[in-house]
Amino acid sequence: MPLVLDPGSLPPTTLAELHRSLREDLAETAPMVDAPRGRVIDPASLDTARDLLNSALALLDAPGAKDARRLADEANVAYAVMLAVTDLVKSHTDVPRVPRGRGSTPAP
16 A cells, blocks of 8 residues: 555645655665674575665656655655565564564453
8 A cells, every 4th residue: 555645635845755754764774684683594585675675765866856746656665665675674584573472361
């Protein structure tokens, strides 16, 4: 599901700020891909994550006028890539995970 469904519903300054913020967030995920904190289980998946990250950053940094539709489209791509990159790193490295809940004990 896209982050921005209707670019016309947001002021241009809000879209521009969202675009900028997502670009910064993507750049901050690079160390997680380049030097994961855990053992790498599937290096090809990290290569894919790196390719996605680099492609999204190139898109966001591309020159040219960016109207509301383009800002929204690029923000949606950045958001989807951030989720995919995070999932690829978590799924294909041996990083610490939140333990599963113990479950609840039924009342007597």
